[in-house]
Amino acid sequence: MDHPTPALPQRFNFARHILEINAERSSKVAYIDDHGTVTYGELEQRIRRFAAGIRASGIHREERILLIMQDSANLPVAFLGALFAGAIPVPVNTLLPADDYAYMIEHSGARMVIASSPLLPCVQEAFGKVSVRPELIVSEGSANDLRSMDNLLAAEPLAVSLCADTSCDDFAFWLYSSGSTGRPKGTVHSHGNLFWTAELYAKPVLGIKTDDVVFSAAKLFFAYGLGNGLTFPLSVGATAILMAERPTPQAVFARLTEHKPTIFYGVPTLYVAMLASPSLPGKEDVALRVCTSAGEALPKEVGEKFHDHFGCEILDGLGSTEMLHIFISNRNGGVRYGTSGQPVPGYDIELRDENGQPVAPGEIGDLYIRGPSAALLYWANREKSRATFLGDWLKSGDKYCADTDGYYSYAGRNDDMLKVSGQYVSPIEVESALMGHPAVLECAVIGKTDSEGLVKTTAYVVLAESRTAARELEDELKAFVKGRLAPHKYPREILFVSDLPKTATGKIQRFKLRALQD
Structure with a gap:
């Protein structure tokens, strides 16, 4: 009540x-x-x-x-x-x-x-x-x-x-x-x-x-x-x-x-x-x-x-x-x-x-x-x-x-939204899918523009201590996300990092990751 x-x-x-x-x-x-x-x-x-x-x-x-x-x-x-x-x-x-x-x-x-x-x-x-x-x-x-x-x-x-x-x-x-x-x-x-x-x-x-x-x-x-x-x-x-x-x-x-x-x-x-x-x-x-x-x-x-x-x-x-x-x-x-x-x-x-x-x-x-x-x-x-x-x-x-029950799900800040293959992709949705894999401790997803001017989903991943970065793990994570989301949403590139840039209050600063792509 x-x-x-x-x-x-x-x-x-x-x-x-x-x-x-x-x-x-x-x-x-x-x-x-x-x-x-x-x-x-x-x-x-x-x-x-x-x-x-x-x-x-x-x-x-x-x-x-x-x-x-x-x-x-x-x-x-x-x-x-x-x-x-x-x-x-x-x-x-x-x-x-x-x-x-x-x-x-x-x-x-x-x-x-x-x-x-x-x-x-x-x-x-x-x-x-x-x-x-x-x-x-x-x-x-x-x-x-x-x-x-x-x-x-x-x-x-x-x-x-x-x-x-x-x-x-x-x-x-x-x-x-x-x-x-x-x-x-x-x-x-x-x-x-x-x-x-x-x-x-x-x-x-x-x-x-x-x-x-x-x-x-x-x-x-x-x-x-x-x-x-x-x-x-x-x-x-x-x-x-x-x-x-x-x-x-x-x-x-x-x-x-x-x-x-x-x-x-x-x-x-x-x-x-x-x-x-x-x-x-x-x-x-x-x-x-x-x-x-x-x-x-x-x-x-x-x-x-x-x-x-x-x-x-x-x-x-x-x-x-x-x-x-x-x-x-x-x-x-x-x-x-x-x-x-x-x-x-x-x-x-x-x-x-x-x-x-x-x-x-x-x-x-x-x-x-x-x-x-x-x-x-x-x-x-x-x-x-x-x-x-x-x-x-x-x-x-x-x-x-x-959803129809009135539960709200975060899709990102306006500046964070990606348009991939003509469709909007929420970086939060991709991050949530990646977080379901036991090898992933933290992650952040941004868009990266390729040589043809097309936006591709890129993920920065911090691994759990028990795992090490390898080409096989990158392929495994891509397949894992493909099994959970629509095909156009999986990260085309996965970069393994030791930590992610954050604000003093713990928010991931995706704009700093985007700056690395420039």
Whole structure:
């Protein structure tokens, strides 16, 4: 039964909402990070102190604060503290070069930057490239003459009555897109958007409850990770685990076995690596009741193998920075691996052809979404805003098809689609077929134009440790795909590689593979 959806008042501040619903949980642990634990009572005090600290520092309503912070309890404090004060937090990828940080500082007009100590050299390099330098705060400890976040938190707590009187539609925070097709876009979200992702997805689909312990491999700067590790647990009073280091299988296994999370949020490439690791813990060593996957399509075989090992479903789904979190998802008891699931109640989905007309079941179309968590605009980018935000609808840039039961299957990004022998081929479909072979650990499929100007399907394959590349294996993989798909879809060329280029959030960067063909 779906969770009843409450009405959202017009005057609404998400940070104040979180403090109010957890007021009776002051002694319960809200966060476990690399430094220890933070209770809900301590979290509230730090949020209100941070809000007072930035106001005392001259930060005004709707001014931006760039958060270049590794995952620790300080990041939710800064994010929610900024919301409480009416400022705009902008959490950004912690793995970027200095040029990207310089661009984001300039583009956002940030008045303050809060950075984790290990990232300071890169951030200070970025400061040398900007025309106006905001105040730089170090989030943990101290560094030279820089002010520390502890200094901000020394302020007297801002009274709840002095919380910024925002509306549910006011600008609340930004997230920068990955920028795979150009400069990153500053995606502007409202206070209400955070509320709706919890009410429409986390509670009814994920089934998150107060006694859950959650752990997200996706970091908080990622829209997926922000919901997983901040919005969702705090919306029900659950406990969240945060870690600063990269989510390697070993690091993930340590948290799964030590802290026993009941909900784990991963991405397909991580699930593949976990299952391939000789250190994979047994079902009896963990407490998982449900897992999720997003970022890109979860291969059918990976979901089935994980479920067989842990007895726990992976709810693969589709979300985006622009929609803030997942709007198509599998659900417990109705999982169909190899699909993204069905629309999350509260969201409308349409697949349209090149003329904007609906496509028939089984046909590939452009994905359009309508729902209450949609971003408001891209900051200072009217052209991209007008191309993406079309009235009530958002054009995602993804290709999908749906079956007669309403399950949606990913066909790739618009730029990834191939036309072979006059027919569209989804690289995702070919990759899924290849992943069914035991020799294949990971793969990515692109189009390669031959000497006659014809597009041929080319696969880059990372092999499982037990197999070595050979001409016989290439022929075997081609025959394997031919036995699963229409003849024109099999890869005409298979290239064996040691790894695939990926974003910080684990998405395979097919555009980099295409560049190798030029």
